[in-house]
Amino acid sequence: MTREILLVSHTGRTDIAETAGRVARSFAAAGIGLRVLGGELDRSGVAAGCGVQPTAVDPGPHAAAGCEMVLCLGGDGTFLRAAELARPSDTPVLGINLGRIGFLTEAEAEHLDDALAQVIRQDYQVEPRMTVDVSVRRDDEVLGRGWALNEASIENESRLGVLEVVLEVDGRPVSAFGCDGVLIATPTGSTAYAFSAGGPVVWPELEALLVIPSNAHALFARPLVTSPASVIAVETVAAGHDAVVFLDGRRTLELPRGGRVEAVCGERPVQWVRLDSAPFADRMVRKFDLPVTGWRGRA
Ligand SMILES: NC(=O)c1ccc[n+]([C@@H]2O[C@H](COP(=O)([O-])OP(=O)(O)OC[C@H]3O[C@@H](n4cnc5c(N)ncnc54)[C@H](O)[C@@H]3O)[C@@H](O)[C@H]2O)c1
Ligand SMILES: Nc1ncnc2c1ncn2[C@@H]1O[C@H](COP(=O)(O)OP(=O)(O)OP(=O)(O)O)[C@@H](O)[C@H]1O
DSSP states (O other): OOOEEEEEEOTTOHHHHHHHHHHHHHHHHTTOEEEEEGGGHHHHSOSTTSSOOOEEEOSSTTTTTTOSEEEEEESHHHHHHHHHHHGGGTOOEEEEEOSSOOTTOSEEGGGHHHHHHHHHHTOOEEEEEOOEEEEEEETTEEEEEEEESSEEEEEESSOSSOEEEEEEETTEEEEEEEESEEEEEOTGGGGTHHHHTTOOOOOTTSOOEEEEEESOBSSOOOOEEEOTTOOEEEEEOTTSOOEEEEETTTEEEEEOTTOEEEEEEOSSOEEEEEOSOOOHHHHHHHHTTOOOTTOOOOO
16 A cells, blocks of 8 residues: 655745755655655655656645655644644644644654654554534524634633623532633643643643633632533623634634633544654653753652
C-alpha cells in the first residue's frame, strides 16, 4: 500500500520552510508520498527545488483522509490547525516543536531526525485525546455546533460590563454569577487558557470536563472538574450581553443574549502520536520550566 503523510507547517518562518524541505526529502527517500495544502505550497519549502513532488490538497475535512499521519512543524497554534485537518478522518497527528512553547508537540526540533526515523519505521503509538463537543441554543433552536481540543471559551462579546451567566451541570443549576467568561476545557487544554484562569493541571490520560469561570464577581467561582459523562450548560441572561464561544481560539460560535451553551465529551477524539513514554510530569516541568532542584526521589 502506498504510504502518504500530510505535512502542515507554520508557513511564516523561513527556518521552518527549510526544515520542511529536509523532512520532505527524508520521506521521499523512504518512498513516502507527501501531501501539502494547495494554498501553502509556495511557502511550504517543499515545492519545486527540493526534489520532491508533493500532492496539493484542499484544506477541508478530506485533507488527511487516507494518510498515515499528519506531521506538524510549528508550535501549539500549528498543532491545533493540524488537528482540525486530521480529526475528521481519525488520522493521527504528530507535532514537532518549532514554535515557542509547543506544549502539544511530541518532539523538540533537536530530535527531528530521530522522530523522522521513528515515523519511517512506523515505530510509534497512537492514543486518543478527549475533545469537547459544543452546541449553542436559544429556546428550541440549535444555532451552531462545534468542537475543541483545548477548550470552549465563552466570552462577553462587547467587553463592556459583566457577562451574567447561570451554570448548570447534569440538568441541575449550580451557580449564577457575573464574569468575563466561562471556560469549558479538556485535560489537554488544562495547561492552556484554563491554566491562566486558575484551573488545575489535569493529566491527559484522565477524561474529565473542566469548568473554569474567568474573573467571576462571586464568592463561589471555583474551578470544577466534572465527569466525562457530564452535560455542562452555561446560560446567559436575556437582559444581558451577547457573547462569543471561541473554540481553541480558532473557530467561533455566536451566543446571543438569553442563549445557552451545552458542552459534552467529544464524540470524536483527536488521535495523538506518541513517540516515547516520557511521563507527563517531565513534559510539564520542561515546558513550564519548573524548579526541581533538591529532588532526591526514592532510594
Ligand atoms: N490568557 C491565556 O492564557 C489565553 C488567552 C487566549 C487563548 N489562549 C489559548 O491559546 C490557544 C490557541 O493557541 P494558539 O497557539 O493558536 O494561539 P496563541 O499563539 O495566541 O497562543 C497562546 C498560548 O497558548 C499556548 N498553548 C496553546 N495550547 C496549549 C496547551 N494545550 N497547553 C499549554 N499551552 C498551550 C501556546 O503555546 C501560546 O503560548 C487557545 O486554545 C487557548 O487555550 C490562552
Ligand atoms: N499557513 C498558516 N495559515 C494560517 N495560520 C498559520 C499558518 N502558519 C502559522 N499559522 C498560525 O500562526 C500562529 C503561530 O503559530 P504557532 O503557534 O505554531 O507558533 P508559535 O506561536 O511560535 O508557537 P507556540 O504557540 O507553541 O508558542 C498560530 O495561530 C498558527 O495557526
